[in-house]
Amino acid sequence: MTATRQIDEPDALSDYGLDSPAYTVQATDADGNTTTFSVGDAADENYYLTVDSAQAPVYTVTSSSVSVLQYDLDTLVEKDTMPAIGSGNLLTAEFTENGQTTTYSSDDEEQSETIATIAGGYGAMTLTDLASYHATAEELTTFGLDEASRTTVTLTYQESSSDSSDSDSGDSEEEDSGSLTYTLYLGSDSGDGTRYVQVQDSDLVYLVSSDVLNNLLGIGNSTEE
Template structure:
C-alpha cells in the first residue's frame, strides 16, 4: 500500500471515530437531559393531580364564577348561551386540576394561622369520576400564598401567579366574533345597503378609503352577548332599521371572501354605534368615527 493511500485510510478512520464519538456524546447528553427532566418532575409537589376535570368554580367571597364542560365545550353556568374562549377557560381548568406547590409546610400550625379558615379564594372542581375537591387559598406568604386541599390538614405555598387564572371579569373570558384582516391591498369592493338601496364602491380610491374603517374595526366592547329581537330593535339593528356593510376581500390564500357587518343606532352620547356581525347574536359598540369610515367616502358623503 502506497503512503498516500495509507494516509487517506487513517484520515477516514479518524473521521469515523469522531462521528461515532459525537453520536455517543449526543445520545449521552439526550439521556442525561431526559434524566434531569424526569428528576425535576419527580421533585415537584402537587396539591391536585386529576387526569381531567368536567366542572369548576371559584369565589373570592363576593364574586363567583363557575363553568362546566358539555360535549367537550366549556360553558358559563350563569348563561350557557355566551360563547366562552375555550383556550382561556381550559387553561384555568388545567391549572386547577394539577396545581403545583412551591413547597409543603412540615408540621403546620392551625389553618387559621394561614388565613385558611377565612380563605381569600375557594375553588371547587369535579373530576371525570364525579369526585368533587375543594381548594382553599389563604394569606400571602412573601411572593406566594398559603393553600390547602379538602380536609387533608396539609398546608402548602403556591405561586402568587396562580391568581391570574381566577378571572372575575367575564369580558376576559368571552369568545368574541373575529374580524378578518382587511386593508387597501386586499379589499375588492364594499356594498352599503340602507333603506333598501344598495351603493357599491369598487373604484380603487373608494375602496382605499373604506379599507381604513374596516382595518380599524375591533369587536371587544360587547353591549349584549345574545340580543333578542326586541333588543335588536332598540339598538337599531333589526332588519328594517340597520345599515348593512358587505366587504368582499381576498384572504391569505388569495381566495375571495365576504365579511358583513350590520350597523344600528348611536348610543346616547352619540360617540359610539351599535354593530353586529352577520350570523352572530352579539352586539358591540364601536367608535362612530370608525363606523362612518366603513360606510361613507369623502367624495359622495354617502
C-alpha cells in the first residue's frame, strides 16, 4: 500500500469520512506492535486513510488497496473440487435410494445412451452456490441429506496418470493408473428449481439445478414434454 497523496493540514476527520471509518484494519508485527489503518470516503479513484487514528496527516490510497477488503463468506470458503469425468472415462454409475441400488455400466452397449446422459449431467454440474457452509445434523435432515432420505450417487471412473494436453508430443499415449470413485449425496428440492447436494465427507451443502441433476441420474430433463 502506497499513499498517492499526503495532506499535512487536513480539515476535520468528518470531512473525509474518517470520524466513522468504512474500514478499520489492525496489523500486528512479529514484535507485537499494532498499527491501525482507518479508511474513509472515496476521493475520485482513491480513498482517504489515516494511521493510528491520527488527526494528521491524512493520506489517499488507491482503490485497489480497499477492494481487497471487500469480500463475503463465499470468497473465504474452500469449495469441493470435482474430478474430470466424461463419457470417455466413466465406467459405472450407481444410484442408491430407499435401499434400492441401480447400476449403469459403460460396458453394456444397451446403456451407452444413459451413460452419456449421466456424464453430460455431471459435466454441466457446478458446485458454486452454497446453502450451508457447515451443515449440522439438523440442517442435513431439513435438506433431505440425512442417511435415510438422500440419494447416493457413486461414479466410478478411469483416471489417467498423464494428460495428452500436458505432453510435448501430440502422439503421447495415456497411461492408466486404475479406477477411482466419486460420491455425491442428493437431497430434496429447495423449491426454486434446485436440489441440495453434498459431496461425501464434506460439510458444505450446495444448490444445483434440478434439471442438471435429472441428467446426472440418467432420466433426462423432467420438465420436457
